[in-house]
Amino acid sequence: MATRKKAKRPEIRKATRRAAPKKGPAAKKAFDLDAAPRCRSRIPVEVEANGRREHGAIADMSASGARIVGIKLDLPPGTPVAIRYGSATAPILLAAEMVRTTADGFAVKIRPR
Numbered sequence: 001m002a003t004r005k006k007a008k009r010p011e012i013r014k015a016t017r018r019a020a021p022k023k024g025p026a027a028k029k030a031f032d033l034d035a036a037p038r039c040r041s042r043i044p045v046e047v048e049a050n051g052r053r054e055h056g057a058i059a060d061m062s063a064s065g066a067r068i069v070g071i072k073l074d075l076p077p078g079t080p081v082a083i084r085y086g087s088a089t090a091p092i093l094l095a096a097e098m099v100r101t102t103a104d105g106f107a108v109k110i111r112p113r
Helices: none
Strands: 039-049 052-060 066-071 078-086 091-101 105-110
Touching: 066 091
Parallel strands: none
Antiparallel strands: 039 052, 039 078, 052 066, 066 105, 078 091, 091 105
8 A cells, every 4th residue: 555645734934023113203104194185186277376377287185285286486385376277167266375395396285265
């Protein structure tokens, strides 16, 4: 009678223990849990600030703000900005204020109505 060879058991890896995350002011978050969810897009917009109208695009938007690209505005933070997007027959108007400039545009905080 022939004998069978025993099947090899798969190796089981021991779980390696990861270092506990640092706590305190020096610890950095991987991402901001308090930030509003963002929607990335390329929505054409018309921006009006200091009596000047420019055309650009919303690159990403959340409930609290937006990043607009294609327009270079050298305005101080807190400057009021009017944003219009959507169709010509039913435009969406937003009141916002300048937060910062970026390499390709600027960021705004949307004011509550």
